Amino acid sequence: LVAEGDSIHRLARRLHEQLVGARITSAQFRRARNDSLELTDLTFKEVVPLGKHLLMRLSGRQHLTIHSHLRMQGRWTVVSSGKNLPPKVADQTRLRMTLKDGRTLAAIDMPVLDVIPTDQEATVIGHVGPDVLADNFDINTAAARVQREPARTAVEALLDQRNVSGLGNLWVIETLFLRGVHPDRPVGDIDASALLALSRRMMLYSRDVAPGMITTGDRRKGRTHWVYGRAGRPCLRCDTPIAFRPGNGSAYRRETWWCPHCQPASLEPSTVPPM
Ligand SMILES: [Zn+2]
Numbered sequence: 001l002v003a004e005g006d007s008i009h010r011l012a013r014r015l016h017e018q019l020v021g022a023r024i025t026s027a028q029f030r031r032a033r034n035d036s037l038e039l040t041d042l043t044f045k046e047v048v049p050l051g052k053h054l055l056m057r058l059s060g061r062q063h064l065t066i067h068s069h070l071r072m073q074g075r076w077t078v079v080s081s082g083k084n085l086p087p088k089v090a091d092q093t094r095l096r097m098t099l100k101d102g103r104t105l106a107a108i109d110m111p112v113l114d115v116i117p118t119d120q121e122a123t124v125i126g127h128v129g130p131d132v133l134a135d136n137f138d139i140n141t142a143a144a145r146v147q148r149e150p151a152r153t154a155v156e157a158l159l160d161q162r163n164v165s166g167l168g169n170l171w172v173i174e175t176l177f178l179r180g181v182h183p184d185r186p187v188g189d190i191d192a193s194a195l196l197a198l199s200r201r202m203m204l205y206s207r208d209v210a211p212g213m214i215t216t217g218d219r220r221k222g223r224t225h226w227v228y229g230r231a232g233r234p235c236l237r238c239d240t241p242i243a244f245r246p247g248n249g250s251a252y253r254r255e256t257w258w259c260p261h262c263q264p265a266s267l268e269p270s271t272v273p274p275m
Pocket residue numbers: 235236237238239240259260261262263
């Protein structure tokens with residue numbers, strides 16, 4: 001599964017615990033921008049998530065931030081002292097840092113990787129909307145951002161990370177089902193606050209209590225999600241076959257699933273159960 005906000009938060013927390021206070025003794029870049037910025041002798045100060053972005057802040061003679069976004073495939077690896085990176089990933093390594101304690105930290109197959117002065121982080125993340133998992137997340141402000149183009153489809157407005165960040169396709173698809181909202185409903189017509197509140201609650205649970213992005217509470221194979229990944233199979237609530245649209249059939253290029261019965265395209269309030 002693709003990393004969404006909850007798993008990025010977990011990764012940030014784990015890297016923060018592993019790296020704070022560690023000093024970089026050498027760093028090698030491959031195909032990274034701003035690779036003239038010198039990381040040697042800087043110390044990890046904190047690792048913080050913003051939506052699906054990861055910020056590693058370094059301090060020392062200057063304050064720099066390593067900004068990364070994992071998208072579908074990127075990953076960070078910490079290798080213990082005395083061990084080497086597996087040879088098969090060496091070619092995919094974009095940034096490799098040796099730490100004073102002998103460990104190695106590597107960015108593998110990372111699609112977005114920049115080093116910037118910390119006071120210029122806005123140049124790479126300034127467009128990112130409020131993080132749905134942030135402690136100070138304001139649901140009404142975020143709902144207004146999601147609805148600022150009211151004619152847009154709900155699925156597209158919710159996936160747009162400039163509106164609200166951290167929500168990925170899985171959480172959006174599953175929350176739309178649970179709220180009985182068809183993915184193509186104009187976003188201006190839905191209760192965006194209630195939808196964001198539900199997403200946030202489920203994602204916090206996945207981040208802090210039971211990782212794995214399970215939305216049904218049922219860990220049995222084929223029953224972990226209501227509609228996501230279940231094209232043509234019976235709805236777990238009403239037995240109607242789940243509808244599916246491939247990623248190349250939409251402007252936002254994501255696969256979409258929904259239940260035609262539980263998420264009617266036209267608004268007939270009596271058929272939409274309150275969740
Ligand atoms: Zn259904």
